[in-house]
Amino acid sequence: MASQSSLSTLFPIQSELDSALDEATTQQEKEDIVNEYLKKLDERDDLKIPDFQTGLEWLNTEGPLSLNKELAGKVVLLDFFTYCCINCMHILPDLHQLEEKHSAKDGLVIVGVHSAKFPNEKVLDNVRSAVLRYDICHPVVNDSEAHLWHDLEVSCWPTLVLLGPRGNLLFSLVGEGHRERLTLFTDLALRHYGAQGLLKTHTVGIKLYRDSLPPSMLSFPGKVAVDKRRKRLAIADTGHHRVLVVSSTGELLRVIGGPKSGRQDGDLSEASFNSPQGVAIKGHTLYVADTENHLIRKSQHHRWSGFSRHRQRGGALGPQQPISSPWDVTLGTAGESRGGSEDNVLWIAMAGTHQIWALFLDDGKLPKGSESKAGTCVRWAGSGSEENRNNAYPHKAGFAQPSGLAAAPEEPWSCLYVADSESSSIRTLALKDGAVKMLVGGERDPLVEPFCFWGSRRQRVDAKLQHPLGVAWSPEQSLLYVADSYNHKIKVVDPKTKQCSTLAGTGEAADTAGPEFNTSCFNEPGGICVGDNGKILYVADTNNHQIKVLDLSSKTVSLFPISTDCTDSVPSKPTKAPTLPKSAARKEMPPVVVSAGQTLVISLTLTLPEGTKLTEEAPSCWTLSAEGNEWLLDEPVVTGDIMDLSKPLSISTKLPAVIKDLNSHPNLTLSVWVFYCMETGTTCMMKAACFTQPLQISADPKEEEITVALAHVF
Known part of the structure; x- marks a missing residue:
């Protein structure tokens, strides 16, 4: 009986293949090289991997799957991912494309192997929510203790492993950006084993959890923002691929986009988004971080910035500037606006490139930078490498998937607060010179432990956060509020004393506890903003599909109701009187x-x-x-x-x-x-x-x- 293998056995073999493919100039040359490679693998019997352990939790299936039973006779693509990882999110479109091209009857089955980075990600309900949020329709196994990860010697997220019909290793791809090679490997493997008659056409029992869910007003709301002057709210209804504008009483004023994903400019009936996150609203203007379209959108639904995952410096105008997974936006001022107006820049938390960017809405300039024309989109801070590195020079600093922004322009703060999710820290970015510093969370020596996290000790690096996604600044109180997502809590930070403490939430991922701060429950809250002159907080309670209101005076939590009828289409001069309620x-x-x-x-x-x-x-x-x-x-x-x-x-x-x-x-x-x-x-x-x-x-x-x-x- 052949011994079971790991990626360490495959890497030396595939390295020769990768080198040959890099030198190939035509598609036919590449196909010939891969076909010869597959023939050589047929001669080896030391590439079979261990099966999934029994007792693991499975999603989107009728029951557990086995490489020796349900998946025997299939080409199997294992996607080792963790649901917080932006790079893992980036390859989902590649997997969707493969699923549309090849079905289980054709011989291909994709299996997501969820290997958690944070403790919160080991919980099945949280993985299930992520599978729903990202619209994953293939089988997913919750390998919470990373058994298969360790057996195969996987070392980073995402890692793709392609298996032959005997559960034997064929190819491995690490990281994102391999769509062409992934398609080549998969197509030729199916053709190779199909010609040998080794593929089986049976289906694999798929049972999608989403099909059993009732409809809801919101679906995984990511962010929420307040127009302080008009006292309206903008809500990123991320799972419904739309943005809602509502009054502070919950009246639905405008619906933009949804319910399906898309990438279309136009009026309310035409515009579409793909998993929007950050929103900023001021007057009649709305800015949206259209995350999975890699765009910044503007009210009237015109596109400002375009798509790419490779450009990290910026400098182009509007749609010509490639960006990557913008996760949050906030308005601010950089330098002196030529028009003399405030809010001449839109700050962007660019999660995909681990940077903070600036989109100039009016002519202006960054600290110690040159003049930028209106419409220019440029990097301000972050090297582009995923790391927790503070530095007085903004381009040498390192972020790890920044996902929340809050501006505090007034003295003595004069900074942007950044929720740096993967380093589980809150960082400051000085508006005067771009210096990046740690506020709370993270690790004393981030080079030793870049992904430090945990519970609720209270001061500086001892204030352990777990994947914070949202920050909100209250100038009235000089306090910073934090959506500590994986701890399921709302925390408050005094930037003067560096004290961090829990404001609301028990730490249990639920929505069943009492209304008081100390008995309230959240489930991965992702967005937060301050309203009513610092008296209340609005929280996007993402996995509970709700917006919650925290009254800071009474210390109570209530559900923010949203009407189901939209007033956006009501004519300015009605031809008949509106209907009065029966209670009038x-x-x-x-x-x-x-x-x-x-x-x-x-x-x-x-x-x-x-x-x-x-x-x-x-x-x-x-x-x-x-x-x-x-x-x-x-x-x-x-x-x-x-x-x-x-x-x-x-x-x-x-x-x-x-x-x-x-x-x-x-x-x-x-x-x-x-x-x-x-x-x-x-x-x-x-x-x-x-x-x-x-x-x-x-x-x-x-x-x-x-x-x-x-x-x-x-």
């Missing part, structure tokens, strides 16, 4: 006598409950209509906003100069929608009321205004 208060007023050409003024006093205030950013409004007697008004429906209740609303309308039917008894209908919230809390309520005002038409003309006083207490 309704009052019919005594008739009032009016004449042709007379101006009628309705004075409406509204009183809110004690201890509440009008929600300024919510769409409180009124409408005046005359259903069935539209001739009374200049427009079918007259509308107005309610901005201030300290004095009565004054709504006036002038009757037509000529009224043909003096015997008519028309009605005017005044409807109001009022949003208000507690002065000390974040809960917002909506109440509606409707007033019917009958009119009696008089033949005697009158020029003076007539005023009707109405009042309502909510």
Whole structure:
């Protein structure tokens, strides 16, 4: 019986193949070289690998798979990955392409072998969430203790291992960017063993977990951002490949993209994204890190930057500049803007190249750099190597998959805070000179242990984070909030004292605990932002498919509700009055006598409950209509906003100069929608009321205004 082998046996053999392929100039030469290589492997019996251990957890299958049973007679591609790794994400499109080209009946089966880097990644539910999030449709085995990883002597993520129909080693590819060679190896292996009659056409039982899930409003929301002036939220609904814009009360204002992935500019009905993450919103402008399309997108859905995984310096304009897996964005200022405006730059956490980039929205320059024209996208910090290296020179510093950004431009901070996920640290990037320093997390000697992580000790490097993905700066409190994703907690850092402590979350990946900070639960929260002048936090609780609101005064956590109806398509001048809710208060007023050409003024006093205030950013409004007697008004429906209740609303309308039917008894209908919230809390309520005002038409003309006083207490 042949002994079982590992990659150390294969590497010397394949190195000769790789060298020959590098020198080949034509496709036919490459195919001939690979075919000869496969013939030589047929003569060896020392390349069979060990089977999967029994008792392992499997996903997307009807049961466990074995190289000696279900996978016998198949060419098997093993993808050794861990779900946090950006390079592992980059090869998923290559695997999807192979799956579309070759089915199990053709003889190819792809198996994902999940070998965890962090303790959190060993948990089956977390791996299952990642399989759903990345739309992986092939079998995945949770090799939580890395048995097969060690048996084959795999050394890094991602590693691809192609096996023949006897479970024998054929090829190995390490890292990303091998699509052409992977396709060549797979195609020729299928052809080689198919010609020998060694491939079997049976199917492998696939059972996708996603098919059993009910629909949800959000799917793996990655990031959330606040427009502080207009008090709206932008939510990256990553799993639905779209971005939502909502009011602070949860009213759905705009839906861009989704539900399927795509790469299309255009209006709301045409635009599409592929797993968007970072969002930044200001006024009518929205910026989106379209992560898996390797683009930065802008409101109106025009493309600013393009696709590549190889350029690491930048300097090109707009779509001509290749970028790689932008994970977060935030607005800021670099140097002096020629137009004198603030926010002349969009900072980008470029996870794919382990760098921080700058996209200039106006002419400006980086510290100690040359002038950059509007639209230029350049690297600011990071060598491009994946490492945890601090340095006074930004280009010599090293990041490890930066995934969250927060700007703190005010003195004495004057920096960008960076959630450096793979080094499990929070870093600072000085706005004055680009110096990169450690704030909390990581390791005292990162060259010895670049991937340091764990729980919740509280100070500097002793504050162990585990794959943080989001940071949010509160200038009102001078505090930094952190989405400590794999610890399932929200933490707070005082940058002055370097103290880091848990703010909310038990550390259990769940959504079943109580509403208080110390009993609340999250599941890999990936995004966080500060709202209401530092009083609340919005958290993208990614694996719970929710946005949560943390009230910093009451220390409670609540679910942020999002309406299912979008108001984006409502015309500015409606042709009929909107429908009132059934709970609306309704009052019919005594008739009032009016004449042709007379101006009628309705004075409406509204009183809110004690201890509440009008929600300024919510769409409180009124409408005046005359259903069935539209001739009374200049427009079918007259509308107005309610901005201030300290004095009565004054709504006036002038009757037509000529009224043909003096015997008519028309009605005017005044409807109001009022949003208000507690002065000390974040809960917002909506109440509606409707007033019917009958009119009696008089033949005697009158020029003076007539005023009707109405009042309502909510």
